[in-house]
Amino acid sequence: MHTSQRGFTLVEIAVVLVIIGLLLGGVLKGQELINSAKVKSVVSDFRSTSTYLFSYQDRFRAMPGDDPGVANRLAGAVRASTGGSVGNGRIEGLWNSTTPTDESVLFWQHVRLANLATGDGRSPAGDGIAIQDWLPRNAVGGRIGVTGTPPIAGWAGTFFICQDNLAGNFARQIDIAMDDGLPASGSVRLLPGGAANGVAINQTDLVDSGIYTVCAAF
Template structure:
């Protein structure tokens, strides 16, 4: 008896390859859209946070976190007792502090109680509050923070907003969209991820796969 072997024809193989290509293209395009949305969210966090601070300053003639009379202005608000001197016109302390009484932490309670930002307005030192959950996070899961102390020596600004856990590819897009695209110059600069201060990342050291802290001067 003659045995007949069966297999895929060239047309069938071509159809399968086209389908696989379309699926891969859809997945890659979907990932690109997700990444683009995250970058836009991070940029919005920079812009919204600066708006909150300027609005608070305009309303109360004081910086949130540094406001010495905040307890009299906003019910439940806590005056900072660490991180700097309340009332000196600057948000003192590390941008990524987790000390409940620091100015850089209480800045978030003050803008929330002033109805300028959303979030839990209770004191971060309240029993039952996990401060790392109470503090705001960006779209990449990193910290979002504010400080009046320049995170990079010689960098001028009234205050600085920093976000960490951002990939090099995200950092490039943010820098290009908001500044000059260079990680060590301009109003947007990069640090090692999670660093409260240090030297700016040199252009030659910036990699897409690396993680960085992106800071903006205002």
């Protein structure tokens, strides 16, 4: 008796490889679309946050967070007592501060109570408030913050918006979308991940796998 063994034909193997290629292509394309959506969301957060500030300033003739008369304007609002000098026209305190009485933290309560931004308008120092949960986050879970103090020495601007926990490829795309694509120049600059301030990242040091803080000057 003769036993015959039948393997896959070249056509069958080719069909399988095509199907695998299509599946991999779909997965990669889907991931690319997700990443693109996250970058757009982060860029939108920069623009929205600046709009909150300008709108508040236009309505009340004061900076949110730095407003000395906020308690009389907005029910439940807290006047800052740390982070800087209230009423001097600058939002002081570190952009990533977690001190509930800092100007840079109370910025968020003021714009929320003014119905310019969504979120919890209670005092960040209130009972039951977890400050890390109360503060706003971007699409990748990083902090969004505002300060009037340049996070990079000598950088000109009225105020600065920073976001962290951003991968190098995200940070590069954000810089290209908003500025010149160079991490150490222009109105958008990069810092090491989680840094409150420091020296801007050079182009040669920027790697896709790294984690960075992206700041924009306004």
